[in-house]
Amino acid sequence: MTHQAWGQQWQAQPRQAEFVLPDELRGPFVREFTPTSAYRHQISQVAAVLYYRNGGHSVVTVRGAEHHNKPMMGRPTSVCWIARGRHQARFQLELPSRGDRSRFTAGADVNWEVQDFHLAAEKRVVDVERMLRPSLEARLRGISRRYGLDAAQEVDEAIQAELISGRWRDFGTELGLYTEVFIRIDLGRAAADHHAQMVAVQQGSEVQQAIDSANKARILANMEDAQKLISAGETVQYATLLAQDPSRAQDILVELQRQARDQRQGALDYLSNLINQGMVQRHQIDDQVQALIDYGRTVAAGVLPNGLPMAPTALPTPPVPPMPPVPPAAVHGTHPDAIPAPPAPQDDAAGRPGHGG
Structure with a gap:
């Protein structure tokens, strides 16, 4: 065998005896390679998922193998190594407070181990944090938004109650993982942020008061000049x-x-x-x-x-003065102010004027 052929064989099928999982493993999917000969699994730290040309597969560990539609004489066309054992992903989260006015800083520890090696190989889970963080944040945001920054202790207690409620048993199963989630709110950071907010509000109020006072003084100083200008x-x-x-x-x-x-x-x-x-x-x-x-x-x-x-x-048109009242008409055409005439003397029976007695 030439040196080049030997190197290609090593690259395709690595030495299992020299393989060691890193201490800080990001995900269970370790590597994939194409075997050049019959595959024999010899590593206890990983499980091997073997794929065949007909679509079947096998899951092989040092304890044995599980075959699913494996051909009688067929060789695997691809081998994926999936890490065994329990591992941990540790990262930080920023959870919104009530009204999204601020954020809680939280530490997340996700203990994980592979429950379904074939599914982990199919999903190619190379980074547990990157694949689980969106779902984790979505669940926790619904809790943290109920509280203000001054209630960090209440947020932490509410999250712990949620984690032990049993509703997180399926978290990670879609990736073939079994997980345990631990969340801790940074109470000291929350208290410091709350204090900083209060100081900022107080300083902003004092600045606004100073601006208002300056405006008021400026108006009063200009009032006298403005009055003189208007009256002039x-x-x-x-x-x-x-x-x-x-x-x-x-x-x-x-x-x-x-x-x-x-x-x-x-x-x-x-x-x-x-x-x-x-x-x-x-x-x-x-x-x-x-x-x-x-x-x-x-x-x-x-x-x-x-x-x-x-x-x-x-100017409006001056009013026309009223006419004086007209006196009532005299009886028989006589003026009302005329003095009545004395009665005419009466004649006697003979027709001579009578003498007064």
Whole structure:
């Protein structure tokens, strides 16, 4: 046999007498190789799962073999070594607290051993932590989210009660493993994190109070100046804006001119409405003002056929005084204030006027 052929035979079928499992084994799947001759199992630390061309398999240990659809004269096409004995996966978890406001730090110890060597070979379980961590975290998150960071002791007790409830007997069986799970909440870390949160809240409150106090002091300091600015009128306000930002001079000038035009037009409209309502006589108006009114009407006639509109500040039409009451008509057309005439003298039977007695 050449040196190259001997090396290929060693790579395909390693020496079993020199094999030793590492102390920190991550998973039960150790290795897979193709035997070049009849396989004889000689290692107690692993079990060998032999696969045949017809789909059958055998599980071989130093204590014997279990065959499943093994051909009579067939040789294995592949051999997988699966670790025996009890091993441990140790890692840390971060479990959310109530409302996901913070996290509990927990240590996890998962003791495992292979219960079904063929299934462990089929699933190729090379890393127990990586394959079991998602399921483990999913189960524990439902418990830890019931408690706040100040209740770390209660979380630990609730998890221990859950682990011994019997509902974890199937944990890992889908990978061919039998497991025992131990979880411990880091109470000291939880207390420190809770204290840090309280300090952060207190500091944040103090910072906010300082900001509020500074804002209040700034408002009070500016109050007197603001009152003076408001009472001084628009002229001082525009002057203040111009002093604060000289680049806005053109905008401020345009606004002042617009306000002046609006005020002049409003005054003319108001005076014109007073004249139309008879509240002011035309002879009481200065000639120059009258000329401005006439000019405004002339210009408005071309734009507004109905004349100038009513100004917003027009006075209401004065009420018409009531007429005095009419006295009742006199009887038979006689004036009520007329003095009645004395009765006419009566004639006697002869027709002569009688003499008074």
